[in-house]
Amino acid sequence: MESSQERCCLSQKDHDEDQNPMLLASFPQEIILEILLRLPVRSLSRFRCVSKQWCSLTSSSKFMKSHLEKSNEHERDDNYTNRSLLLVSMDGFEIKTKSCFLHSVLHNNSPVKMLDVEPPKRAIYPSLYLLGSCNGIFGVLEGYHDVILWNPAIKHLKKLPNSGTNFRRYKIFTYGFGYDELNDDYKVVEICCYARLGINRETIINVYSLRSNSWRRIKDYEGGMISCSPGVFFNGVLHWVAVHKEGMKRAYSILSLNVSSETHETRLMQPQYDEKDGVFYLTIGVLKGRLCLFCRYYEQKTDVWMMNAYGNKESWSKFASIPYSLNNLGHISPLSVSRSGEILLQYGRSLMLYNKADDKFIETEVKMDDPTSLKEAATYTESLVSPHLYDVRD
Incomplete structure (x- = not known):
């Protein structure tokens, strides 16, 4: 039999549970809003089921932007508490995507x-290329010329209309995406x-606007050949290597x-590297809140250059010179830098940490189902911003 003390405890527990909804309803809305703005996207997605009011609040464009601003306040935090890592793998003809903090x-x-992430499935071709991310949205190229805007955190995607380019x-x-x-x-x-015989004959530039859901052609580029690597978005500008x-x-x-x-220009000159070290390949990236250039010397090393004051070529x-390792094959693509200075790399089909202080590679715990299937990796900030943001206005 229950004692009087046990009955008292059970009665108090039932009373507390009955009071919880009332306590929530009486809680100041300003405080509730501040709490919600600080929650991760995955939690907010679940909490939309709490009530119609919460669902409406967290689905509004105003809340999306405020939540993103809160996340971006810690963008350069060395702990990277608001950043995630997206991995794309090719397992046979199946594309798989995963994420982790x-x-x-x-x-x-x-x-x-x-965590498993459902990849966008629109094109009939089993290929997916990341064009970069901005505010939680990825630009994605599927097949040859199918461009999609995709937010993996909230599973929203939008296929863009054809640009009208004569692909022949x-x-x-x-x-590029920004x-x-x-x-x-x-x-x-x-x-x-x-181009013909390696000489640039004509280069056109088309720009798609999500707000107008349309493409338009802007001033042609009359310089040299543009690298096929996606443009890197930084400081409101997209960047490509030009030859x-x-x-x-x-x-x-x-x-x-x-x-x-x-508008476009080619004033951001590169550092004075030395070509005598052998054949190299140049790509652009962002590390520690700075525009970077990755100079890859074939089977020798990858030099990481940082522009410490944006726009100042001097x-x-x-920042680092990462040696080639016989234990790993493929290109070196720096992704991020830890608080202690270790550089996170996609090294071929592996994710490694390189400690430049003792010149050692450290294997990470990040593993795909098939260790040889990793195709691409990218860092991003999860957000509630939808590629359908301008379809329906608040």
Whole structure:
């Protein structure tokens, strides 16, 4: 039999449970809002089922933007508590995507929990290329020229209309994705090149606006050949490596396209590297809140250069020189830097940490179902921002 004390405890427990909804309803709305703005996207997605009011609140564009602003306040936090890592693998003809918190990868004091992410499925071709991320949305190229905007955290995607480009004429393509802060718009840039005998004959640039859901052609590019690697978005500008000739020599520069003004120039020159080290390949990235250049010397090393003051070509400095390792095959793509200075790399089909202090590679706990299937990796900030943001307005 229950004692009087046990009955009293049970009665109190039932009373407390009955009071919980009342306590929630009487809680100041301003406090509830501040709490919700600080929650991760995965929690907010579940909490939309709490009530119609919460669902309406967290689905509004105003809340989405406020939540994103809160997340971006800690964008450069060395702990990377609001950053995630997206992995794309190719297992046979099946595309798989997974994600995990970047903090758990960079700091081995916590286990890495991998979550399955449903990949966008639109094209009939089993291929998926990341064009970059901005505010939680990825630009994705499926097949050859099918462009999709995709938020993996909330599983929203939008297939863009065809740009109208004559794909038979233009054989060389590259894309970029960024946010136009001035006009509160998301834009995809398509660069198409017609070349013969390695000489650039014509390069056109098309820009897609999410707000207007349409493409338009802007001023053509009259410089050299543009790298096929996707443009890197930083400081409101998309960046590509451009190759041209100076006399009999091959020269490199950085093509920059301002997403808001839709103007382009090639003034961001690269650091003075030495070609005598052998054949190399140049790509652009962002580390520690700075624009970077990755100079890959074939089977030797990858030099990481940082532009410490954006727009100042005299501010380039070498951050690291990552040696080639016989234990790993493929290109080195730096993704992030830990608080202690370790560099997270996609090294071929593996994810590694490189400690430049003792010149050692450390294997991470991040594992795909098939260890040899990793195709791409990218860091991003999870958000509630939907590619359908401008379809229905609040």
